[in-house]
Amino acid sequence: MITLSSDFGSPYPAAMKGVIFRRTDARIVDVAHDLPRQDVRAAGFWLRFVLPEFPPVVHCAVIDPGVGTERDAIVIRVGGHALVGPDNGSLVPPARALADEDSADRGSGGASSEADCRDAGFEVFVYRPESPASSTFHGRDVFAPLAAEVHETGISTIEEIDGVEPAESFVDLRFPEPEPIDGPKTADWTAETADGIAGEVLVVDGFGNAITNVPGTAAEGRDRAVVNGMSVPIVDTFADVDPGSCLLTVGSHGYLECDVREGRGDEAFDLGPGDRVEIVFPPTDDGSGDGLEELRNG
Amino acid sequence: MITLSSDFGSPYPAAMKGVIFRRTDARIVDVAHDLPRQDVRAAGFWLRFVLPEFPPVVHCAVIDPGVGTERDAIVIRVGGHALVGPDNGSLVPPARALADEDSADRGSGGASSEADCRDAGFEVFVYRPESPASSTFHGRDVFAPLAAEVHETGISTIEEIDGVEPAESFVDLRFPEPEPIDGPKTADWTAETADGIAGEVLVVDGFGNAITNVPGTAAEGRDRAVVNGMSVPIVDTFADVDPGSCLLTVGSHGYLECDVREGRGDEAFDLGPGDRVEIVFPPTDDGSGDGLEELRNG
Amino acid sequence: MITLSSDFGSPYPAAMKGVIFRRTDARIVDVAHDLPRQDVRAAGFWLRFVLPEFPPVVHCAVIDPGVGTERDAIVIRVGGHALVGPDNGSLVPPARALADEDSADRGSGGASSEADCRDAGFEVFVYRPESPASSTFHGRDVFAPLAAEVHETGISTIEEIDGVEPAESFVDLRFPEPEPIDGPKTADWTAETADGIAGEVLVVDGFGNAITNVPGTAAEGRDRAVVNGMSVPIVDTFADVDPGSCLLTVGSHGYLECDVREGRGDEAFDLGPGDRVEIVFPPTDDGSGDGLEELRNG
Structure with a gap:
């Protein structure tokens, strides 16, 4: 073969x-x-x-x-x-x-x-x-x-x-690696604990999904993120949001991708290959990360 | 396989x-x-x-x-x-x-x-x-x-x-079924005898052909129809009309489709999947259906 | 098979x-x-x-x-x-x-x-x-x-x-044949010696390359041509010009094609299937063809 x-x-x-x-x-x-x-x-x-x-x-x-x-x-x-x-x-x-x-x-x-x-x-x-x-x-x-x-x-x-x-x-x-952002709390950044990650779009697929270099593990346990200033839900499947809505999900390649249900993520997020993507997660239950609140509602 | x-x-x-x-x-x-x-x-x-x-x-x-x-x-x-x-x-x-x-x-x-x-x-x-x-x-x-x-x-x-x-x-x-339209004369409607049929577009193919749910048998012996108010020829093959002309034909799937020779039927007929299609046939030789004349020239 | x-x-x-x-x-x-x-x-x-x-x-x-x-x-x-x-x-x-x-x-x-x-x-x-x-x-x-x-x-x-x-x-x-143009010097035209050739676009491929009927041998030893009044380099490979630049090259089918690196040649040259293409080569070292100079800078 x-x-x-x-x-x-x-x-x-x-x-x-x-x-x-x-x-x-x-x-x-x-x-x-x-x-x-x-x-x-x-x-x-x-x-x-x-x-x-x-x-x-x-x-x-x-x-x-x-x-x-x-x-x-x-x-x-x-x-x-x-x-x-x-x-x-x-x-x-x-x-x-x-x-x-x-x-x-x-x-x-x-x-x-x-x-x-x-x-x-x-x-x-x-x-x-x-x-x-x-x-x-x-x-x-x-x-x-x-x-x-x-x-x-x-x-x-x-x-x-x-x-x-x-x-x-x-x-x-070698593909670029995402980096922790947003000050000291990210000093001991790992994919699991980061509160803010800056990555980039590796490719856009035929449906307009903007696939980043940020591993899906970075979003584990999270249900919302602020992507380049835009607050979007993190979902398991497109069906979890309304048609036309933006979302962040983990694609079958294991990376976070910026998508739109029944639409093009690259256009809605204004992202193309090589573009920088800042993903900030809202504060968690223990009160950390309050400073992200305004970004979250950006 | x-x-x-x-x-x-x-x-x-x-x-x-x-x-x-x-x-x-x-x-x-x-x-x-x-x-x-x-x-x-x-x-x-x-x-x-x-x-x-x-x-x-x-x-x-x-x-x-x-x-x-x-x-x-x-x-x-x-x-x-x-x-x-x-x-x-x-x-x-x-x-x-x-x-x-x-x-x-x-x-x-x-x-x-x-x-x-x-x-x-x-x-x-x-x-x-x-x-x-x-x-x-x-x-x-x-x-x-x-x-x-x-x-x-x-x-x-x-x-x-x-x-x-x-x-x-x-x-x-199950796909929707077309229905007879246009008053009493359709009371004993069959695919062969209908003078007017209301169906819908099931799919549009890659070339813009708007494929309906109306079986081709409905147009047997007819050479013209009024589709959503637009009078078009019913032909066996695209070559029977000039380039750019609208037509109604029976596709290889057996249904009537709204096409344009060397063009897109979906655009010319303004039809997309799920849209209603009213197909009215002109009067036949026995004089029936005169009332359709104006629709025919619509 | x-x-x-x-x-x-x-x-x-x-x-x-x-x-x-x-x-x-x-x-x-x-x-x-x-x-x-x-x-x-x-x-x-x-x-x-x-x-x-x-x-x-x-x-x-x-x-x-x-x-x-x-x-x-x-x-x-x-x-x-x-x-x-x-x-x-x-x-x-x-x-x-x-x-x-x-x-x-x-x-x-x-x-x-x-x-x-x-x-x-x-x-x-x-x-x-x-x-x-x-x-x-x-x-x-x-x-x-x-x-x-x-x-x-x-x-x-x-x-x-x-x-x-x-x-x-x-x-x-049978495909049309290109013809010598530009006066007496083309009386004994062969693909190798022509100073000016009029051909046409046979097809445009999916990337917008406008493929002509002029055999690549016509451009042997040449590094520049005037195509329908536009002066462009003749190159072996796209990498020889900057992104967005027009070029003339010999495609894998053996014909001259009008291309743009990382762009569409059909649009840049305004050419479609069947369109006439006049390709004029600048004068060679022996001084012949001075009359083409102005076309060359057209």
């Missing part, structure tokens, strides 16, 4: 399928081809969300704003899976998730950086074909054939593919 | 695919993942349109505005097929179609109601897992695993699955 | 899948179902782009503005592939590509015309079922069953299918 992910829209991915079927009779499974265009961080987010659900297979994921530049093609081997795509960081969050190292996914501000393969927790290979592709469509001309070859050769013997060799480094990608 | 239908957009359904492939090597076939969001009636309409074309397989269809509430998960067994999804009525129209009981699909106004399983014409099972899922993504966490288990266990032995037992009742869904 | 292409959107193609799976357990591969609606030329372009990437299989492609009219259903056999669809020209460009006759694809202005099967370079069969389908959904009722039957019968023995017989003619489709 080979899964395909891209930002190519339609009908470009079909050309990749044809190329693969010329080389193998593996099953092809579409993950998505409408991932946010040329958005490496969104790709990393969604691939981390989806790929760990699969049994160990080959995943070909091409979100590649650097196509035509010097960036390498890589294959990552982790937990029986193989990830094939450009060396731009997009494959790293799913690789960490597959390596069960999510807890180590701690922030460098969302920027890509160079990382050493020896500490990665997974194996990275670089692919340098003898005759470099000149095309603008590396999905069809580089990555699809490489994914087919990884499938045919076997994930455990990637090294045997011509042009594949262990990489010394790779472009890393 | 397992078919997948949802209103999840992208890339959420891919997580369901991964979950299924971890449990079975069944073929997965996408029906659609852009069904009208949280619209149980539209789901029922489209599933009834598509699923009976398939050979007997497992169908997992998740349009689930009640996710997170007390609604049950159900499996319907009918004609060798199994339908897996939430107990909200969306699975009932395709179940009736598969039971070859379409003729019994007579109106209660489109509302959902409670029905007794003994009269259903198909078997309904409820699924109550030991440890209830807390997630907001039951497509991935409840229905995908259940569909995989139904496939592995076999449709004829659904009862053997842990947590599955015969249901006593289920949420029914 | 059967590939499916259409302009049906969703969920109509799923009905075709069901129909096919009732008749064969062939693998079904979606090429695209959002091809430009009822646009035979765009269908020909995209099918020519995608289908030759596949190994020899059955391709069912239904872009069919003439559904319900007298147009025939055809099957084309070429290079081990079978193309199933309406006789409107849409299958001809991929058939020529599969016949390795692309070089013969020379222009009659993009119009469809009647062609003789004896010169085609591929075999054309017409399909006339005993009981003609009356439906508006020939994708489900004619082409899907026919594709399944071609698959089951075998591409080499299409003639054995009831209702299939060799065609004497078929509706041809």
Whole structure:
């Protein structure tokens, strides 16, 4: 089985399928081809969300704003899976998730950086074909054939593919971490005890849900929050509020998201990818946090 | 084979695919993942349109505005097929179609109601897992695993699955029925003889075709109608009118639909799901129905 | 394997899948179902782009503005592939590509015309079922069953299918050819030497890239051009210009396309399918073409 992910829209991915079927009779499974265009961080987010659900297979994921530049093609081997795509960081969050190292996914501000393969927790290979592709469509001309070859050769013997060799480094990608806000009470901040957290929007999904980097655990036991000055309920399900109402909920990815029932959260909260989100929780029963009261009613 | 239908957009359904492939090597076939969001009636309409074309397989269809509430998960067994999804009525129209009981699909106004399983014409099972899922993504966490288990266990032995037992009742869904209009001449109305029919729009498809609940037989032998006061031709095919022109035709689902060639019928006719549609046919050769003349030229 | 292409959107193609799976357990591969609606030329372009990437299989492609009219259903056999669809020209460009006759694809202005099967370079069969389908959904009722039957019968023995017989003619489709412009210096125009070329937009893809009929070879060795009076760089990759900038590049289909990095080329260049595109190259080092200077700065 080979899964395909891209930002190519339609009908470009079909050309990749044809190329693969010329080389193998593996099953092809579409993950998505409408991932946010040329958005490496969104790709990393969604691939981390989806790929760990699969049994160990080959995943070909091409979100590649650097196509035509010097960036390498890589294959990552982790937990029986193989990830094939450009060396731009997009494959790293799913690789960490597959390596069960999510807890180590701690922030460098969302920027890509160079990382050493020896500490990665997974194996990275670089692919340098003898005759470099000149095309603008590396999905069809580089990555699809490489994914087919990884499938045919076997994930455990990637090294045997011509042009594949262990990489010394790779472009890393770590999502930014939310930070405690609002003064001394947050000095001993943990996700469970924070009274105020500043995070940012990682991605907006197709329905306008603005998904943040704030873990859902931060809202445990809370039923209301002030998000960028707007007071909204924290609910388990959309059905808990009226149509058109804003809400904060924990999405299936485990993060807080800013949503509207039967509407678009990104518009109602005026939030897009990368925007700062300040989430302040009202005072708890023990009287702490009174100072937040006015924010709460903002 | 397992078919997948949802209103999840992208890339959420891919997580369901991964979950299924971890449990079975069944073929997965996408029906659609852009069904009208949280619209149980539209789901029922489209599933009834598509699923009976398939050979007997497992169908997992998740349009689930009640996710997170007390609604049950159900499996319907009918004609060798199994339908897996939430107990909200969306699975009932395709179940009736598969039971070859379409003729019994007579109106209660489109509302959902409670029905007794003994009269259903198909078997309904409820699924109550030991440890209830807390997630907001039951497509991935409840229905995908259940569909995989139904496939592995076999449709004829659904009862053997842990947590599955015969249901006593289920949420029914029947589409509204069109009604004769326009006075005494419609007293002996049948689909074939009606001079005026009031129905409603069931769904609007992706091209803007406003599909009504009026059966195509109502327009047999007619070449023109007045739809909500607008006189339009009744044609067999779009090519029979000029680009941009309004028309009434019988869609592949068997119902009259309000369309525009190379345009959107919903906009031209100002119609959306649930809107009332009055269709009046001009007088026939025997001179009846002169009173409709002015409507005809409205 | 059967590939499916259409302009049906969703969920109509799923009905075709069901129909096919009732008749064969062939693998079904979606090429695209959002091809430009009822646009035979765009269908020909995209099918020519995608289908030759596949190994020899059955391709069912239904872009069919003439559904319900007298147009025939055809099957084309070429290079081990079978193309199933309406006789409107849409299958001809991929058939020529599969016949390795692309070089013969020379222009009659993009119009469809009647062609003789004896010169085609591929075999054309017409399909006339005993009981003609009356439906508006020939994708489900004619082409899907026919594709399944071609698959089951075998591409080499299409003639054995009831209702299939060799065609004497078929509706041809050839894309228009670009022409040299700008006076005597273009008298001995070839794609390599032209200083000015007038072509047209064949299709606009989902990202707004306006793809022309001017072959990329026309721009070899050039780094700038004046497109309809607008001076833009010719680049290998989007990354060579700033976000929001216009550019001319050679797409993966081999033609020049008018694009914007992180934007829509069709809007920035004000171009749609069928629009004329004049591309003028600045003078080269040998001093020729000074007269183009003002156009260049237009």
